[in-house]
Amino acid sequence: MNPFSLLLFLVLASFLWTVERKWALAPFLAGCCLMTAGQGIDLGPISLPMYRMLLLVGFFRAIVKKEGLDGPLNTIDKLMICWALWYLFASFFHDPDLGSGPTYVSGQIFNQLGFYFLVRIWCRDLDDMVGIISILALILVPIAAEMLQEKVTGKNLFSFFGRVPENVLIREGKLRAQGPFLHPILAGTVGATCIPLFVGILNINRKRAMIGIAAGMFMVFASASSGPVMSLMAAVGALLIWKIRGITRYARSGFVITYLILMMVMNKAPYYLISKIDLSGGSTGWHRSFLIDQTLAYFSEWWLFGTDHTRHWMPYQGVAMSPTHTDITNYYIGFAVGGGLLAMLLIITVFLKGLTWVGKVMDELLERRPDHAFMIWCFGSALFSHMVTGISVAYFDQSAVFVWLTVAVISSMYSATVLSEDYGSELDEESTGVEDFDGRPGRGGWPHAGEPVKTHEI
Numbered sequence: 001m002n003p004f005s006l007l008l009f010l011v012l013a014s015f016l017w018t019v020e021r022k023w024a025l026a027p028f029l030a031g032c033c034l035m036t037a038g039q040g041i042d043l044g045p046i047s048l049p050m051y052r053m054l055l056l057v058g059f060f061r062a063i064v065k066k067e068g069l070d071g072p073l074n075t076i077d078k079l080m081i082c083w084a085l086w087y088l089f090a091s092f093f094h095d096p097d098l099g100s101g102p103t104y105v106s107g108q109i110f111n112q113l114g115f116y117f118l119v120r121i122w123c124r125d126l127d128d129m130v131g132i133i134s135i136l137a138l139i140l141v142p143i144a145a146e147m148l149q150e151k152v153t154g155k156n157l158f159s160f161f162g163r164v165p166e167n168v169l170i171r172e173g174k175l176r177a178q179g180p181f182l183h184p185i186l187a188g189t190v191g192a193t194c195i196p197l198f199v200g201i202l203n204i205n206r207k208r209a210m211i212g213i214a215a216g217m218f219m220v221f222a223s224a225s226s227g228p229v230m231s232l233m234a235a236v237g238a239l240l241i242w243k244i245r246g247i248t249r250y251a252r253s254g255f256v257i258t259y260l261i262l263m264m265v266m267n268k269a270p271y272y273l274i275s276k277i278d279l280s281g282g283s284t285g286w287h288r289s290f291l292i293d294q295t296l297a298y299f300s301e302w303w304l305f306g307t308d309h310t311r312h313w314m315p316y317q318g319v320a321m322s323p324t325h326t327d328i329t330n331y332y333i334g335f336a337v338g339g340g341l342l343a344m345l346l347i348i349t350v351f352l353k354g355l356t357w358v359g360k361v362m363d364e365l366l367e368r369r370p371d372h373a374f375m376i377w378c379f380g381s382a383l384f385s386h387m388v389t390g391i392s393v394a395y396f397d398q399s400a401v402f403v404w405l406t407v408a409v410i411s412s413m414y415s416a417t418v419l420s421e422d423y424g425s426e427l428d429e430e431s432t433g434v435e436d437f438d439g440r441p442g443r444g445g446w447p448h449a450g451e452p453v454k455t456h457e458i
Contacts, residue, residue, distance in 0.1 A: 001050075005039035005161060009050055013057045021067060022128040025119060026135045028054045029405075032398040033139050033190075036180045038162025045103050051398045052111065058118045069117075070124045074419060076353055076411040080116055083339075083346040084109045090339040093305040098324050100308055105338065112404055119408035125416045126375045129409055133197050134205050137212030140194065143179045144215040147187060147222035150177035177222035182397040188228025190399050191219025193385045193406075196235045200378030203371060226277060226285070227393050234388040238381035242374065248359070269293065274392060288329050288392045290314065295333050303341045310337060331390030351387050354407050355380060357414040364417045376413055382406045 001009065012027040019027070031054045040049035048056075061067070069077075091105035123129050150156050150168045158180045159166035169176045169184060176184035198212030220228045241248065262270040271293075275286035294313040301307045314326040328334045336344040358380030365373040383406045395403060 001039050001041060002161070005035055005050065008035060009039075009053060012054060016054060016057050017061050021065075021122050023131065024058065024061065024122045025132050025405075028058060028115075028118075029132070029136055029401070030139050032401050033143055033180065036158050036161040036163045037182065037397055038164070047107065049398075051401065052107070055110065055114050055118070059114065062118065062121055067121050069120055069415075070412075071415050071419060074411060074415050076350055076357075076407065076414075077117075077120070079346055079350050079353065080113055083343060083350070084113045086346065087335075087339040087343050090305040090343065094338075095308050098308045099322070100306075100338070108338070112400065115401055116404045116408045116411075119405055120412050123409055124412050126372050126409070126413055129375075130201055130204055133201050133212070134208040136194065137198055137208045137215065140191065140212060140215035140219065143187075144191070144218040144222070147177035147179045147219055150179070151175050151222050151224075171224070174224040176224045179219075181399055184223040185225045185227040185393055186395065186397060186399040188220045188223025188225050189231050189389055189393060189395075190402055191216035191223075192228045192231035192235060193382050193389065193402055195232065196239055196378045196381040196385065197406075199239060199381075200375040203374075227389065230277065230392070231385050231389045235381050235385035238384045239378065242377050245362075245377070271391075284329070285392070287314070287327070291326070291328070291330055291333065295330075295336065302336055305340045306336065306338045306343070328394050329392060331394050334394045334396075350407060351383065354383050354410045355387075357410055357418070358383070361410070361413050361417050372413075376410070379406055379410050379413075383410065 009031070012031045015027040016024055028051070032051045035050045037049040037051075040047065040053060042048070073081075087105055087109060088102065091100065091102045094100035094105075096103060123132065146157055154168045154170075154175055156164055156166055156168055156178065158164050161180070163182065164178060164180065169178070178184040178187045181187040181190065195213055195216040198209045198216065200209075202209045217232075220232055241251075259270055262273075266272070269289075269292075272286075272289040275289040277285050291314065295302075298307075298310075298313055301309075308324055310325045310328065311323065325337075328337060332344050332348060335347050358376055361376045362373045365376065382402075386403045386406060390403075
């Protein structure tokens with residue numbers, strides 16, 4: 001670590017250790033967004049980039065201060081633990097010399113499961129998250145500004161910290177900014193998927209919400225990638241359905257029926273529609289479609305414990321990113337390669353359960369806390385956006401934090417409302433004053449620009 005990054009780590013770690021529980025997540029998110037994965041320490045085969053070091057500090061804090069879950073484990077908690085145990089077990093059937101194996105997988109599990117449970121511990125309801133989202137809006141501002149300057153100068157200032165190139169990537173004549181993230185697509189995806197969270201606080205802290213939305217939009221623009229644009233479209237589409245949210249149960253059936261019809265009328269599988277999408281120029285959608293095709297074709301190689309060899313799936317790919325693996329541009333297939341079919345299905349089940357819980361939590365909150373009902377819908381919109389993104393993007397750096405932040409908050413909110421016997425009586429004591437779209441109180445429409453329900457000034 002260079003002196004600046006060491007100083008930043010010490011400052012963030014001290015804040016993480018000393019602030020109130022509900023603010024503990026803020027310095028961790030700042031470390032993820034303001035530092036590249038190139039800064040950290042290596043202990044033999046164990047790599048500790050800054051975000052992993054901050055995770056360790058967070059765990060020590062939780063242990064020393066005796067911070068734990070508010071209530072018993074819920075279904076998503078158990079699914080996450082099952083995924084971790086299976087993923088670790090499957091890793092013993094991989095070759096550590098080829099970049100996988102128990103040591104590498106243990107790091108993945110620590111990042112994903114560790115962060116998930118720290119969010120569950122620190123953020124027990126949406127009131128806890130309002131302040132965090134307000135701070136996140138400010139954290140993204142310097143990232144967006146730096147990415148815009150990359151578009152102008154062609155130089156990445158974060159290259160000073162390593163793991164990201166100094167010269168900005170160029171495709172079809174367009175500069176693709178990436179900030180501290182390992183790829184422009186991941187940088188743009190973070191901006192796109194955070195926008196629903198900022199929309200969720202429009203009626204609570206409008207100024208911060210607008211700052212966050214603007215920062216997210218600039219990040220999408222500066223990345224010059226089709227993936228983040230699709231992520232943003234998925235998020236906005238999910239947000240707009242709020243007004244007609246009753247159709248979601250029919251939309252699920254409609255999607256399945258539509259897919260079956262497309263299978264009958266298309267010459268290729270419907271997932272080849274991905275290859276037709278090019279919103280920024282130079283898209284590699286066909287590669288993503290063909291990857292799904294080849295994953296199914298080589299099912300026998302990976303279904304049980306995953307595989308250490310996928311390069312032969314797509315030999316046309318040109319210069320290899322790895323001598324053994326093709327470019328796995330799919331979050332779900334990445335889990336399949338690492339831990340087989342069961343690992344992938346457990347992750348998909350977690351996501352689907354999260355979407356189901358959004359509906360259940362919303363039903364509990366609509367009458368008592370319509371502002372919270374809309375916020376949980378916004379988290380559901382962010383999760384939906386991540387799920388769509390995962391079809392064509394593999395989160396392989398600190399950007400994955402935002403996936404599991406979303407899942408963990410939904411999980412916490414479900415435990416605090418649906419599973420808690422006390423939550424309903426607590427909510428009855430609160431008055432929100434939020435009106436519906438037609439001006440009638442109590443149903444929780446899209447936030448208005450009038451007086452906020454509750455102000456969280458940070």
